[in-house]
Amino acid sequence: MSAVKTTLAEYREQLKNNRLGLWFFFLSEAFLFTGLLAARFYLWGNTRPDLDQGLGLVVTVILLASSFTMNRAETGIVHDDRERFLSNLLVTAGLGVLFLIGVVGFEWQGHIRPGDGAFGAVLYGMTGMHALHVLSGVVFILIIWNNGRNGHYSGERHWGVEACAIYWHYVDVVWVFFYPAIYLMGHVVH
């Protein structure tokens, strides 16, 4: 938080630049994730490994639900509904942890290992890089939650919350493409 108090007009002007900067960051991240997707289609082609379909669907639903609760948290602070803001942030972090447990604790314990050729390399590369972003998102959410608990943010000034929410939704958007690419597209090779 800036040590110098700004007027609301100055804050809003700064907000435009902040948003543009954040979206440029997402653009740079998009190159990383698009590269991983390209690797998947180049190396796997029209095939995919035999993965647990139920687990893939469950972790996807969990991540979509977490985007919903994050949206509720952001809506809460926009309307100065602080209690709902804080409670939904915690639920979002919890769902993020559940997603990580699903991927790292279950999917990674399956029959495919990182050294199993193209299937292992791409599967662990994609899910690992995405899981790292989910983990950083959970840390981000907990920092915002702690700040919110200490009275930071208001309906007029909540850039930290907005940035955190957009980052979390971005991680969700990445999974929207990764889920079909890993679990659904192509025919299964045993």
Next chain:
Amino acid sequence: MDNTQLFMIATAAIVVLTLGGGVALALALYQLSRVLAEGAVAGAAPTEAMALEAAPTEAMALALWKKERDAERMRGARLTAAYRTGVMVLLWLGLLTAVEFVANLMGVSTVAMFMIALVKAGIILQFFMHVSSLWLEGGSH
């Protein structure tokens, strides 16, 4: 019962279970957040009877009171609309995920699956990430 009938029943069951699971999860989360926020919400919402009791009698004061009451109602309506939009987006995302899952069972092409993913991403970008705030004046959403 032949394989086609079995396939159709399985497909219908998956759609119902996925949608049902998504809605149940959304409702559970909604109730959980309500329980967590219960104290503040209960404290913040005066009843209609209390509001009438507190209504000032003099004309000017009454007008001011009505204006404040209307503003409060408007604020409440906007908040409800914002939360409702979130629920609708979740339902659409759940539906499209179910369609994606079933499309995979039916052997739909990779391009079609990718199009479904694009629609889902577009919904999140517009309604959750507020991408239009980048070029719209006003700033807040």
